[in-house]
Amino acid sequence: VFADWQSSTDGGDELVDPSRSQYKEFFIVVNALLDGEEMTTCPYIWVDRDFALARGWIQGFPKKLGSIHMTRLFSAGQAAPRLEPGARFGATCAANDRQVARMVVTLEHVSETGPTVNDPPMYNTRHFPAASGERPDVFEMVRAGGRDRDMSEIWEGSAELHLYEDTLEDLQAIAPRETLRGYRFSFGYTVDGVTVVARHREEVTA
Amino acid sequence: VFADWQSSTDGGDELVDPSRSQYKEFFIVVNALLDGEEMTTCPYIWVDRDFALARGWIQGFPKKLGSIHMTRLFSAGQAAPRLEPGARFGATCAANDRQVARMVVTLEHVSETGPTVNDPPMYNTRHFPAASGERPDVFEMVRAGGRDRDMSEIWEGSAELHLYEDTLEDLQAIAPRETLRGYRFSFGYTVDGVTVVARHREEVTA
C-alpha cells in the first residue's frame, strides 16, 4: 500500500506548517490466521518524515525512513491522470540507497467492493528495548483502530508490483505469488490509540 | 508564489514514475518597467527536484535547490482544509540550512479577478558561462511563454508573507512593503520554449 497523507492533531495548527503535517509511506500487509481467525499484519513500512515515524512506532508500525513517490491527481492541466478508465498511477519506494518497491495501477472502473485482502483486522507488534539487557520493556501485540473513517469513491484496475531483491529486509519471503487487482482512493480517519491484546514480555517471564 | 507541480513530456510516461514528474517550488515575482511597459521578472526561485532545476535554467529561471512544503487539499478526511471561507493554507521554503520564506493565506471568497500583480508579461535572463573567461556564452533576456492554460476556480483571502533575513540572497531589498491579498488555485500549461528579446552578450561586444 502506497499512501500520501496529511495529518493533524485536533486543533489543526500543523496544517498551515505543512512540513509537520505531510508524509508519504509504503507498507506491506500480510494476511494470516490468529487463533483461527483471519487477520492482517504490517511487517515492513517506510515513511518520509520523522513525526510519522515516531507516531508509527507508538502504534506498532515498525517504520523506517524511505523515499516514496506517488502519482497525484490535480484539478487542472494535462500532466495528471483523471479518474477514468486507462488512467495509470505509479509509485516507488527506496531506502538506504536501495530500491524497495515499484507499482503501477491502471484504472478500469469504479470498484463495487474495494480492496478486500486488508479487510481483516490488523494486529501489529509494539516493541521498545530496555535500557540494557535482552528483555524488552514493551513487547506486545496490538489491534489497530481508528474512527471517523471517510473515503472517496474507489477505482480498481490491473496492477503490477515489484519488490526488489537487494534490500535489507527479506521481501522475497513475503512477495506476492499472484497479483490480483489494484485500487486507488482517498481515505481519512482519526486515531486515538490501539488496543493491547497480548503482552509478550509477561509471557516471556512466566 | 508557492507551487506544487506534476509535469510530463508529451507521452506522459514520467507520470507513472512520479519521482521524475513531481516537484514543488517557491519563487518571487518582481514588478518593473521595460521600455515604459509593465513587466514582471523572477529574480529568485527554489525547487526540490533536479529535472525541474535544469528545465528552469534553460527557460531563464535561476533555480536553486530548496526544501518546500505547502498545505494540500484531499478529497477525504478531517486533516485537510476545504475550499471555503476561513480555510488556511500555509507554505514554507528553506535552503542551505537557512529558512527563506513562510506564508499563510486565509480564504475569504471566490476571486473575481485572481491575482493581478503577475499579469504583466514575465521577462527573465538566460545565462550560461563560457568554458573559461568572464564573458558568458549565453546571456539574453527572454519572454516566458506557455499555451493551453487550464485553471481551476480561484479563491482569495488575507495573506501573511515573511521573507527571512539570514539568507544567501538579499531578500530584504525586494521584500514587499505591503501585503495585499493571497490566492489559491490549480493551474496547468504547456511550455515549448521561450522567446529571446535581447542578447546581452552581443551588446557587450559592440
Add this chain to the structure above:
Amino acid sequence: VFADWQSSTDGGDELVDPSRSQYKEFFIVVNALLDGEEMTTCPYIWVDRDFALARGWIQGFPKKLGSIHMTRLFSAGQAAPRLEPGARFGATCAANDRQVARMVVTLEHVSETGPTVNDPPMYNTRHFPAASGERPDVFEMVRAGGRDRDMSEIWEGSAELHLYEDTLEDLQAIAPRETLRGYRFSFGYTVDGVTVVARHREEVTA
C-alpha cells in the same frame, strides 16, 4: 555539540554500506544539579539518519530529524582547514524548514583541559507512550554510558553560537548567556546500554 559520526555493530559490516553507518547530529547539553551533584542532560537533539534516531530514543536521547552540516578536515587540497591557529570550523542545523543553530569555532591552540562543561555525568529521559491512555509504558531517568573511549588531540579557540528564535522548541529558554570556548576533536566509544537511575512511572502510580 555538533558531531559527525560513523558507527557500527561488532562485526562492522555496516561500514561497507555507509548509508547505514554515517550520520551527523547537533545536540544541546544543559548543566544542572541532581541531588546536589553536578550533572548534564540533553533536552534537544537533531540527527540526519533513521538508525541513529531509533538508537537514540532507546538510550534516552529525544532525537528528531534535521539537516546538519559541519566543516571537515581532508588530508589533501586547499579547500579544508588544517589543525592550526586561525583555522575556522562552521556548523549549521535546520529542521522542518526552520534554521535551528549556527556555530563557528576559530582554533587558537591545543587544549590542555578540553571542554569541561560536559564533564559531569549525563542523565537523560527514556520515554515510550502506552498503546492508549496518558500514562507512559516507559518513563525513566538513565545515566549515559560508554566504554573504550578514544580521543584525538583537542584544539580550542573562540566560538560563536546562534540558536534561532523561530523554532518549534523553546531554545531561547536555554540559550547560553555567555559563550566561552569552542573545541574541535575526534572521539570514538562503544555503547552497550544505559543505566536506569529512577522510574518515573512507578512513582506516578505510588
Add this chain to the structure above:
Amino acid sequence: VFADWQSSTDGGDELVDPSRSQYKEFFIVVNALLDGEEMTTCPYIWVDRDFALARGWIQGFPKKLGSIHMTRLFSAGQAAPRLEPGARFGATCAANDRQVARMVVTLEHVSETGPTVNDPPMYNTRHFPAASGERPDVFEMVRAGGRDRDMSEIWEGSAELHLYEDTLEDLQAIAPRETLRGYRFSFGYTVDGVTVVARHREEVTA
C-alpha cells in the same frame, strides 16, 4: 569513481558554511580514442548538492542529483577502517528511487602507480539548449583541467563494482567487462576553467 568533496572559492568563506562547500559524487569514466590518442570521458555523474551540479554543467560534467554514501576515515574510534591491509571501503549511489551503483574496495598495500585507467586526458561535452528550437546555443567538446594538484598516499586492493540494471541511463552498455583494481586516496585541486577543443554547433551549421 566515488568522491567525497569539500570545495571553496579563493576566499574560503564557504568552508564555515559547510552546506555550501561539501558534496559527494559518483561518476563513470570511459576510455576511448580521440584522433588515435587515448582519452577518457564522463558520460554519467551524480552529485548530492546543487552548487556542485551547476558548476559541473559549466565544466562539461552532465550532473544529476543522487544520494551517495562512502565509508570514511576517522582519527579515533573503532567504527572506521584504518589505512591498512584488509581494510574495506564501501560506496553506494541511488537516484530517482533507483539504485545506480555499489562498490567495495579491500585494501592490500600502498600503490606504486595509482589508478592508470583515468590517466589519459578527459574530454567532456558542454551543452546548453537554445531558448527554443532544436539547435543548442552551446555544444562543444572541452578538455578538463585543474592545477595545484595535491594527493595523499594511494592504497590499492581488490574491488567489486555493481552497476544496476533498472536505471534511467543505459549503464549496462558501458559496464566493465572485467574489474581490475580499486584505489583509495585523498585528492585536491584548483579549477579555473576548461579548454574548448571543438565546437559542435559551428560544425552543424557548416
